[in-house]
Amino acid sequence: MSLDLHGLVLTPLPEPNSFAYRPARPTLARNDDGSAQFSFIKAGxxxxxxxxxxxxxxxxxxxxARVDLAAQRQCAPDKIDLLPEPLIASPAELRxxxxxxxxxxxxxxxxxGVAPFQAAFSAMLNPEQADKLRQAAAGETGxxxxxYRLTLADAPVRSSTLDAQASFLGEASLNRGDPQDPTVGLRTEASASLSATHSSSPAAPAPDESFGDAALWGLPKP
Structure with a gap:
């Protein structure tokens, strides 16, 4: 069962203390100073x-998340293994x-196309859309x-091949001309070969999308 923790969706893996993770939802990109990459201009x-x-x-x-999971599992944080889900987040939609x-x-x-999957939006808003943006900036959801549409990244198929060969040869002879030297002769040959190939590829389907409500982004007031 997956859990949402610190803005991440975490899914336990078969290996002990191992989890796959993905972002729980889209957010605003931020500059180095922490300010949001967001602009709203109204002129008339x-x-x-x-x-x-x-x-x-x-x-x-x-x-x-690693610290919290370690506390739950009663182990050291460095014993928690977090692996990114092999997902591509594109395209992105403004709704x-x-x-x-x-x-x-x-x-x-x-x-x-690659993490952090930046998507730039620029749009002229009609009065109704501008009003909805103001409601979102006030913290109202909906x-x-x-x-973001999510698809599985192309993962390499892992294959392993086993080849084995064996052979046996035995030879003997019977000397019929000398009764004092009864040598029995036998000749036989045997051979065998074995080849086996095992392939594995991801089978789990990707989630359809990841949605983030702008009311949770801490938008500047338009």
């Missing part, structure tokens, strides 16, 4: 929204909702969000 009846979303697992979240769970996609754009 024109509203322009620009921002960058990411689908990322911050190192701080991984570190804290506007009705506040009751219904969403409409306004923009779809390709992400960077009005604006970003969804």
């Amino acid at each position: 009846s024109v509203s322009l929204l620009s921002f960058t979303a990411v689908w990322a697992a911050p190192q701080a979240a991984l570190d804290q 506007f909702g009705d506040g009751a769970g219904q969403w409409v996609t306004a923009i779809s754009t390709a992400s960077s 009005w604006v969000g970003v969804a």
Whole structure:
């Protein structure tokens, strides 16, 4: 059973103290100073929204998750093994909702294709969309969000081949001309070979998407 911890979805693996992880939801990209890569400009009846979303697992979240899991498993944090799920997050969609769970996609754009899967959005908003953005900035969920489509990354197929060969040869003879030297002769040959190949590839399906509500991003007030 998966659990949501520090913004990560963690799934136990068969190996002891091992977990696969993925980001629980998209968030806003941030600059080195911690400020959000987000801009909203309103000039008269024109509203322009620009921002960058990411689908990322911050190192701080991984570190804290490792500490919490170690406490649950009663082991040292360095004994917890966290492995990223082999997922590609693209494309990304900017969606506007009705506040009751219904969403409409306004923009779809390709992400960077590799972690942290940056996706840049720029859109002219109509008055209704601008009002929904203000509601999201006030902390109301259900009005604006970003969804990433998730697919499994192409993982190499692991193959192993075993070849084995064996042979046997025996030879003897019977000397019929000398009764004092009764030598029995026998000749036989045998051989065998074996070849076996084992292949494995990922079988678990990828989740369809990862959605993040903009109300949880701490948006600047438009």
